Amino acid sequence: EVQLVESGGGLVQPGGSLRLSCAASGFTFSDHYMDWVRQAPGKGLEWVSRIRNKANDYFIDYAASVKGRFTISRDDSKNSLYLQMNSLKTEDTAVYYCARVKLGPMANKAFDNWGQGTMVTVSS
Amino acid sequence: EIVLTQSPGTLSLSPGERATLSCGASQSVSSSLAWYQQKPDQPPRLLIYGVSNRATGIPDRFSGSGSGTDFTLTISRLEPEDFAVYYCQLYAYSPLAFGGGTKVEVK
Numbered sequence: 001e002v003q004l005v006e007s008g009g010g011l012v013q014p015g016g017s018l019r020l021s022c023a024a025s026g027f028t029f030s031d032h033y034m035d036w037v038r039q040a041p042g043k044g045l046e047w048v049s050r051i052r053n054k055a056n057d058y059f060i061d062y063a064a065s066v067k068g069r070f071t072i073s074r075d076d077s078k079n080s081l082y083l084q085m086n087s088l089k090t091e092d093t094a095v096y097y098c099a100r101v102k103l104g105p106m107a108n109k110a111f112d113n114w115g116q117g118t119m120v121t122v123s124s
Numbered sequence: 125e126i127v128l129t130q131s132p133g134t135l136s137l138s139p140g141e142r143a144t145l146s147c148g149a150s151q152s153v154s155s156s157l158a159w160y161q162q163k164p165d166q167p168p169r170l171l172i173y174g175v176s177n178r179a180t181g182i183p184d185r186f187s188g189s190g191s192g193t194d195f196t197l198t199i200s201r202l203e204p205e206d207f208a209v210y211y212c213q214l215y216a217y218s219p220l221a222f223g224g225g226t227k228v229e230v231k
Contacts, residue, residue: 050220111213
């Protein structure tokens with residue numbers, strides 16, 4: 001069974017930092033692109049970042065809203081995905097989900113598994 | 125940057141009725157469009173990918189269609205568990221885009 005378990009959320013002051021983790025199990029983690037998606041309270045889904053697999057040179061993308069402040073990384077030996085969040089703003093308050101990208105051609109690369117999410121609250 | 129616009133914002137229907145949800149793209153896009161269902165306090169669940177392919181375990185009352193800039197998710201007969209928020213997503217472009225969501229509520 002595929003499992004994605006996020007951790008590391010919490011309350012942080014504006015300007016602070018937080019590191020999120022996503023522990024994966026039940027599949028070959030190293031084969032998949034992995035993403036972070038967030039959802040502010042009562043709002044819709046917002047894509048945050050993607051890291052591709054080794055075969056695609058671990059290429060990384062960020063949403064404009066987090067570029068320069070957030071860093072995505074992965075450790076295939078630990079089946080883990082990370083999101084280092086620096087210079088946090090109140091508008092970063094959200095549930096952060098890690099999501100697995102479906103294998104196959106680009107036309108199929110939707111998010112086929114999601115974690116339960118971890119809440120990040122940025123407030124003074 | 126491609127923007128996805130979902131309509132209507134809320135759809136009020138009764139169990140057994142047909143639901144038609146729309147997703148419009150700000151420019152013509154490829155077939156890399158997905159639909160997700162989200163219930164309160166749960167993560168999203170993949171329903172449809174590649175415009176019209178049902179994900180594993182998704183019942184056949186859910187279907188997707190469309191091309192170019194206009195895409196549709198149809199639920200042929202609403203079951204009680206189908207009342208939720210639905211999001212479309214474009215995943216082959218950077219930045220990846222989600223629509224704002226359509227809430228399907230009980231009339």
